[in-house]
Amino acid sequence: xxxxxxxxxxxxxxxxxxxxxxxxxxxxxxxxxxxxxxxxxxxxxxxxxxxxxxxxxxxxxxxxxxxxxxxxxxxxxxxxxxxxxxxxxxxxxxxxxxxxxxxxxxxxxxxxxxxxxxxxxxxxxxxxxxxxxxxxxxxxxxxxxxxxxxxxxxxxxxxxxxxxxxxxxxxxxxxxxxxxxxxxx
Numbered sequence: 001x002x003x004x005x006x007x008x009x010x011x012x013x014x015x016x017x018x019x020x021x022x023x024x025x026x027x028x029x030x031x032x033x034x035x036x037x038x039x040x041x042x043x044x045x046x047x048x049x050x051x052x053x054x055x056x057x058x059x060x061x062x063x064x065x066x067x068x069x070x071x072x073x074x075x076x077x078x079x080x081x082x083x084x085x086x087x088x089x090x091x092x093x094x095x096x097x098x099x100x101x102x103x104x105x106x107x108x109x110x111x112x113x114x115x116x117x118x119x120x121x122x123x124x125x126x127x128x129x130x131x132x133x134x135x136x137x138x139x140x141x142x143x144x145x146x147x148x149x150x151x152x153x154x155x156x157x158x159x160x161x162x163x164x165x166x167x168x169x170x171x172x173x174x175x176x177x178x179x180x181x182x183x184x185x
Contacts, residue, residue: 009145010138017133036130045131051112055105071117079115 006014018033020026062068062076082092082102092102092113100120102113110128114121145151 006138006142007145010142013133013138013141017130040127040130041134044127045134048126048131049135051105052107052110055107075115075117078120082115 014037018037020029020033023029062073068076081094085094086092091104101122102120103109103111103122105111110125111122112124112126114123
């Protein structure tokens with residue numbers, strides 16, 4: 001598993017985070033897990049990081065030749081309306097539309113709108129567990145484990161010192177064992 005800037009332990013942490021351990025050999029679940037790894041690391045978590053920072057600080061037109069369904073066209077128009085409203089006013093919602101509103105993103109609430117062909121739905125904490133793994137846990141793990149090559153080099157050096165010490169100790173112990181001892185009185 002190739003994880004940028006990750007040592008072997010960090011790569012294992014990624015596997016631990018994303019594997020369904022009750023069905024670890026399921027190729028469909030493993031493919032979906034890989035999709036989640038790539039998506040979370042490269043798209044979802046950076047986007048959530050951006051949204052978080054944005055909250056703290058305050059498409060292409062439809063092409064008739066591409067045979068969009070009526071639902072896809074309605075979705076596209078709705079998204080363009082959201083973007084247009086947001087660009088004009090800073091609020092994606094229509095003033096007249098009170099029942100389904102896209103809430104402002106806040107660091108505390110982490111609300112987001114699910115944009116699909118169904119009516120607007122609001123949810124919270126988009127992939128919060130996965131993003132906490134990528135943005136909080138994995139950097140700390142990498143920081144404390146350091147490069148494995150360096151840790152291994154240090155371990156080998158310490159082991160060599162210990163091994164040399166033990167060889168000298170064994171030699172001294174053998175000399176001591178061969179010495180004549182005083183007899184008790």
